[in-house]
Amino acid sequence: MFYKDILEELLKKEKNPVNSMYLHEIGLKWKNFEKAATEKKGSNENLVNALNKFIKAISNRKFKFNAVSKKGFKEESDVFSNYFLNDLVSILMNRRKILSHLGIKWGFQAFNTNLKFNPLSLCSLEKDPNFEQSLSPKLLQLSQEFDLQYRVSGKRSFKKYKTVFPLIVFHTFTNLTEVSFIHTEYYANMAQATFEKSKTIIVTETLEEGFSPDIKSSQIDSICVLRKQYISGSNDITLDAVDALDNKIKQLLTEENGVLADFTKTGIIE
Numbered sequence: 001m002f003y004k005d006i007l008e009e010l011l012k013k014e015k016n017p018v019n020s021m022y023l024h025e026i027g028l029k030w031k032n033f034e035k036a037a038t039e040k041k042g043s044n045e046n047l048v049n050a051l052n053k054f055i056k057a058i059s060n061r062k063f064k065f066n067a068v069s070k071k072g073f074k075e076e077s078d079v080f081s082n083y084f085l086n087d088l089v090s091i092l093m094n095r096r097k098i099l100s101h102l103g104i105k106w107g108f109q110a111f112n113t114n115l116k117f118n119p120l121s122l123c124s125l126e127k128d129p130n131f132e133q134s135l136s137p138k139l140l141q142l143s144q145e146f147d148l149q150y151r152v153s154g155k156r157s158f159k160k161y162k163t164v165f166p167l168i169v170f171h172t173f174t175n176l177t178e179v180s181f182i183h184t185e186y187y188a189n190m191a192q193a194t195f196e197k198s199k200t201i202i203v204t205e206t207l208e209e210g211f212s213p214d215i216k217s218s219q220i221d222s223i224c225v226l227r228k229q230y231i232s233g234s235n236d237i238t239l240d241a242v243d244a245l246d247n248k249i250k251q252l253l254t255e256e257n258g259v260l261a262d263f264t265k266t267g268i269i270e
Contacts, residue, residue: 001030001034001090002084002090003081003083004034006079006083007079009078010079011023018071019072019073022071022073023079026057029057029058030084032054033047033050033051033054036050036051044092044239045239048238051088052237055084055236055237063079082174085172085203085205085226086172088242092242093106096249098253103144103145103146104143104145104167105143105144105164106142106143107140107141108138109138109143110136110138110139110164111135111136111165111169112133112134112136112165112194113136113190113194114133115132115133115163115194116131116133117132118130125152129150131150133161136166136190136191140170140172141166141169141170142167143165144164145162145163145165146163147161147162148160148161148162165195166191166195167195167197167199168199168200168249169187169188169199169201170200170202171201171202172202172203173203173204173205175204175206175207176204176208181213185219187200188218189219192219199222200220201221201222201224201248201249202222203226203245204224204225204226205227205237206227206229207225207230207231221252224241224244225241226238226241226267227241227267228241228267240267241267242267
């Protein structure tokens with residue numbers, strides 16, 4: 001679990017005994033979500049209920065930093081990060097049989113970009129054809145890893161290299177803003193430049209007020225708005241939005257085409 005790893009790292013560094021106690025308390029509440037993730041495999045209702053309870057628990061004012069007592073965590077602390085959304089996506093993905101396929105990788109990882117044939121000179125082609133590739137930042141993704149090899153015709157020995165192709169890339173946000181959307185488009189274009197069939201999904205709790213993302217002309221395939229609202233709303237994460245995300249992942253892996261309606265009803269923008 002990504003969020004559990006964050007808590008463990010924070011505990012190692014925390015010197016304030018009260019904050020250490022808070023981290024242990026948050027860890028116990030997180031275990032309730034982990035337990036729900038293992039129950040009734042394939043059903044999302046318990047998962048959503050446990051996640052909403054956890055979000056409410058960490059929203060308790062006592063965990064917020066108090067400038068007078070010097071206790072609690074500042075707003076930018078990883079305690080309040082949205083890594084639990086990465087865990088939610090990971091739970092849905094771990095149900096898929098594709099994870100047992102050879103070369104398939106899941107988690108935070110880089111994919112290869114800028115694949116090109118770039119010999120130093122025409123005269124060096126025979127000895128060193130020089131294929132080059134770069135790396136993307138580490139993103140939450142389902143990828144396919146290949147061991148590729150090549151040789152100049154007539155030669156016996158091969159040169160080998162490893163290349164990672166992005167299949168489905170996920171970007172998670174507490175609140176999706178227009179700026180965040182533009183940044184995600186950049187990475188979606190990067191993924192498609194490597195692998196044309198690559199898919200990008202945004203998972204966010206809410207949308208920035210008044211922001212209406214248009215993905216029809218972008219490389220982003222889907223936006224899942226888990227609370228089905230703009231940031232000013234007061235909804236919990238909804239079961240039908242998580243179900244819609246689950247179905248969207250299933251559609252992409254089986255290449256099924258589905259049309260879903262207004263995000264305030266389904267939680268999905270396509």
